Amino acid sequence: MNADQFIQALLDEARKQGMQSAEIYLNSTDSFRAMCVKGDITNYTVYATRGLSLRGLYQGKMGYAATEAFDEDAVGSLVEAVKESAILTEDEDIQEIYPGDGEYPKIDNYSPALDQVEEKKKLQLIQDIEKKALAMDERITALNYNMISTASSETRIVNRIFSGSDAPGLDLRYRDNMAVCFVSATAKEGDRVSTGSGFKATRDFDELDAEQIAREAVDEALFMLKAAPVPSGSYRAIIDAKCMPDLLGVFSGVFSAESAQKGLSLLAGKEGETIASEIVTLMDDPLLPGGLGSQPFDAEGVATRTKAVIEKGRLTTLLHNLKTARKAGVKTTGNAARAGYAGAVNVSPSNFYFAPGERTPEQLMQDMKNGLVITEVSGLHAGANPISGDFSLIAQGYTVKDGRKDQPVEQITVAGNFYQLLKNIRAVGSDLCFPGSSVGSPSVDVGEIAVAGK
């Protein structure tokens, strides 16, 4: 069966089997990925996949089941599985299938031209990057990672409410695509080894400039060759626009009403209170042009909208889906999300970022005069505790002396608390950046930070 026939058969069966409502969440993706190592193309993988989840109310409770096979057998067994799941799940919260909004925003995040780019051209790009990077400096010994990937995907939600409603139900679609190139270069000098990375995500393939991506990775690797730890102590610090999104991303869950209601966020009940420095505005913007998290509707079919989560330091709202909003007695913020087509509905931000300020990163350094710029943190899963807000992370970056970039720094750990960091922010730069995900930030002057080094 094709997707349309399969969806219709599922809806018919769901109604026949006594379900009160049914929703189909369908994701289809076409993807290409290849790497280039020493001139050879490796890990050449192409796929076209689709998966579908059926969800709906039966005897007042929500059940779930998912499939990748769109055949006759799947129709009956899927509905049966949803009913069984609904009966056995012991969740007292009221859930619902959304009847829909009158209007949905329009977002243009699909480039037909990108889907037409030939594979030859994609392979040529990573071969060029490797050649160029190796030719840039004799200390560059290899690219330890050199990948191009493209993905084009469509999300579709179809639903029906069978009992007590004649609503026609929803049929929403959203299509987007993206090309991503990621490179990591290794530099060696004597017994020193360092790495640097280059990255670009775009919908315009011609924006992927081999020279520029190679240069970014090579420059960082060479700069880091001389890196050393700084003495332990408290430092004035800026977290740059490539690094801050990683930190914000790890702690983004604390803004979820689901986390708050489960007692996993210290922001529970803090709406309306000041939780950050007055310079801080934190946006959740599903309508952002070009955003990786852009979407006209959320995973429950609710029309999305742009909102400030923190406005000038004040927490204006947590992020909600229908279930958490009902429990809190508020309106959903349109932040229902699912991890893949088969995941349960939870809460997640869309494009999530600190609103940029006026000052350039160079001006932030001049204002700070002396201190550190942190450019990378790692060990986020072990070293950051989203419940307490505490973090202690391996970091690298460079020192700032008299307002200028000075010496490379590595093998230090930076420690602090995310909630405290929000309050300490002194300035926000103008260089808003989304390094490969839907979480973004400009460079941020975070005041004093504890550093463990030599």
Place this chain on the structure above:
Amino acid sequence: MLKQEIAQAVIAEALKTGGDFAEIFLEDRQNNNVSMLSGKVESVNSRRLHGAGVRVFHGFQGVYVYTNDTSMEGLMQCARRAASAIRGADKIAAKGLAWQDTPSIHAIKERPDQVKTARKVEKMKAAQAILKEAPEIVQGSINYMDSVQRVWIANSEGLFTGDTRVYTRFSVSAIASNGTENQTGGENPGAMQGFEIFDSRIDPEACAKTAAKRAVTMLHAPVCPAGVMPVVIDSGFGGVIFHEACGHSLEATAVAVGNSEFCGKLGQKIAADCVTAIDDGTIPNEWGSLNIDDEGTPTTKLVLIENGILKNYMIDKLNARRMQMPITGSGRRQGYMFAPTSRMRNTYIAAGNDENEEMISTMGDGLYAKKMGGGSVTPTTGKFNFAVAEGYLVKDGKIQHPVRGASLIGRGSEILLKIDRVGKDMQMAQGMCGSISGSIPTNVGQPMIRVSSMTVGGR
């Protein structure tokens, strides 16, 4: 299912640009999961995975294309996409396909996908009842999972076969707390077996008792002292150290590209004389067993190390070309979303001649690691670091008291040479092993062994 004429056409299409080997793998899989937290059924999830992948070789080059669209058109398109990445000079013709049944060595009595979920929940509730009554246990998490995977494999060498793999697993995790600190204990038994597993291998109540006891024991244990000392590692999950620190280094994935400390060591002594290690995919109903691997090759019992001498590597089809050595029935993958590569099955240190009591009574001062936890290994150097989930301090050959926070640190090649006792009772335990071809079920195992000296991390 995969029809013969479709498979034949897809393979022919895949070879059109000069590939020298082509293969199609089709999978249809039903996964069922039930999870319970603090006595409440949190979720009941079923998911049917369905898809196929076409692989083409040209020399050492491998191309992989996969899809969920397993119609004739969908599969032919996969074949064309894969072929378009190959530029071969000589074109070969595929051999004709002839279906070959796979005889199963793993008896399945009750297919778990045909068992009502309510019966699965009953087993979970039995375990939960134990946790609820256990003193100091503040939270219990119980999971049930089953999976029925059907595969069809055809290739240009004329192979056309298939198999059905049935898995059932049960896991209990208990958290003990004294208000300021938490300790976790867990049990996760499973097998290539149906729901009848609850008549023999899995006793939900016993699982819960073991998990709860371990959590409570560790809650009251003082911190383990650090130092270099003899270590006795108990049977079962203790085998995880061999799996991680030695097993992965014997997979062609590492060996073929020179990324292993055991490269070029065939026929050489790499372990103490008392060590014989085996990777066996043929044990009936074991978690890591198979009938055929994911390249369609019948699975084997492979001696990796015999009385200390390195005998074999685990080798898949593509790496066999690089290494110019025969395949070993070790080509595995999580599913159609991955190209297969060499992986472990049930990997264990074989039973030896030593007595468990003697091992401990003659060890002097050291550590008895009753249950191992998770860890990590750097493959190029073999350096590893494992947590001890349940450990006991030994003084003058006598077990003293439990200790927490212990870890074992070392290098795979060094520890193998320092094993000085191997017990008689080999036991296996289940795990999910993650690597480049995805997450697959594998068994680890060993009898109780003793390592004459090891670095123990603690405080």
